[in-house]
Amino acid sequence: MQRALNVTRERFADWYQAVVRDADMAETSPVRGAMVIKPWGYGVWELLQQELDRRIKATGHENCYFPLFIPLSFIAKEAEHVEGFAKEMAVVTHHRLKNIDGKLVPDPAAKLEEPLVVRPTSETIIGDAFARWVKSHRDLPLLINQWVNVVRWEMRPRLFLRTTEFLWQEGHTAHATIEEAVEETRKMLEVYRSFAEDVLALPVIAGEKPENERFPGAVNTYSIEAMMQDGKALQAGTSHFLGTHFAEAQNIRFQNDSSEMEFCNTTSWGVSTRLIGGVIMTHGDDDGLRLPPAIAPRQIVVVPMLRDKPEDEEVLAYAKSLVEALSSLAAFGYPVRALLDTKKIKSAEKRWNWVRRGAPIIIEIGPRDAAADNITYMRRDDLRDGDKVKSVAISRREFIEEKAVQMLHEIQHGLFCEAKARLDANIKRDVTDWAGVESYFAGSEDEFKGWLRVSWGKPFGAALDAVETRLKALKLTIRNAPLDQPETLAPCIFSGAPGAEEILIGRSY
């Protein structure tokens, strides 16, 4: 059977790389671990960014920009924070190069008095500003967000999922009370959940991270977890309640309405270009990427079937008017993004390029379509009937007036439902003891396993370390404790003690 890719999802890691490449999303760069995001991939990011930014602003946050460089001493202020990031920090030590013996090297005379780190995250540099901005309870809450690049020197990079430099959004807020800060943390988690599900068609489970998986310096960390087509979990977004840890380290204080000085409670939350990796691994198939229409840079692509003959002109004119009509429609609150592909390559080649890129609807227009006032379309979410590509002819008028927008919404919803069904079907709840966990995850790692939802006693300290070690031996981690917890709990799967909450266990990226 001829597919648009030369590798299938059976070899998931190879398949992922093939999709990223063949869908023109991104490529590796001369800098190890740093990627070039190509127009089609960046277009997805821009749409994702546009819609999430709207939602972040709708919840009262404002955008800012803070420096790329952070004085090393700032990072050192919060003990757990340094420890968490020390091993992956890029450090700037000089500000000039010098030609020594024909070689350009950092000029020893231009050594910085204090090294600067390239931000791995901005709690400390933003906290420094917060300390100056917050004086009174009347300055609170302080609700700030920024869209920037950050650098974390990762050992093993993977395009979109884990790159040395990545793009993200980081929100930072300061509040007068614990309750308010916790509410903010949960509110933004919910913004992420609904955004992932409604816009990216990525079903997720929102929950709280166990102690050992917390953000360095956080009191509580919450995450949304998505299941990829190989059954592994992808942490798709995090929201942290930082308590007064950073406020104490950086002296972020305010005078309350009784004139007493108090430390602020702060939060931070972020999602990154990793989400794009999640979209690829959730929706892609053996013909390439399938993009949810809400984030497809081109939702409907019209490919004219040209033959270097006189009737080409009619076909082009017809296709052009079709694209104009489609562009005047609206879907998901924005104008429909339609494209007439006039690139000078073979039409068949164009079709397969758009299939691989995951354009939701691909329309082919030939002379007979033009003459009969018809269009012929393919839906990327329902491409094939067996081995054959499904190609449907319909009147142009019906398509524009009734079907086009409806179909985009159907595709968006369909992709979500397909992924949601997979997520739900692959969370096993009937494992009740450790032996059951071991036997379930025994065997080949390549085998699709999904997650277990089990009860545990929520241990801490040495007992938690022991749990972590047992899980690690099976390459498992605790993903999170879902927000929706049952009334009664089974005994702890690790110790048999009374259960404290249910958690998700699985392999992860």
Next chain:
RNA sequence: CGGAGCGUAGCGCAGCCUGGUAGCGCAUCUGGUUUGGGACCAGAGGGUCGCGUGUUCGAAUCACGCCGCUCCGACCA
């Protein structure tokens, strides 16, 4: 940084064991034939075989060193 594998034309690969100066498929270019849709015929262009050193009359092939990539570990949005 540890273990495994790989680096040959834009992409995918063969050749390496048993050294003799590079080949296949797809893509590209030209001409022609086709045309409801991943076409066919003929011809052409494109590679200092990852880099360096050594062995040799001669190295893609053998040896040593380095670099890079992929997978597995430690790290992680």
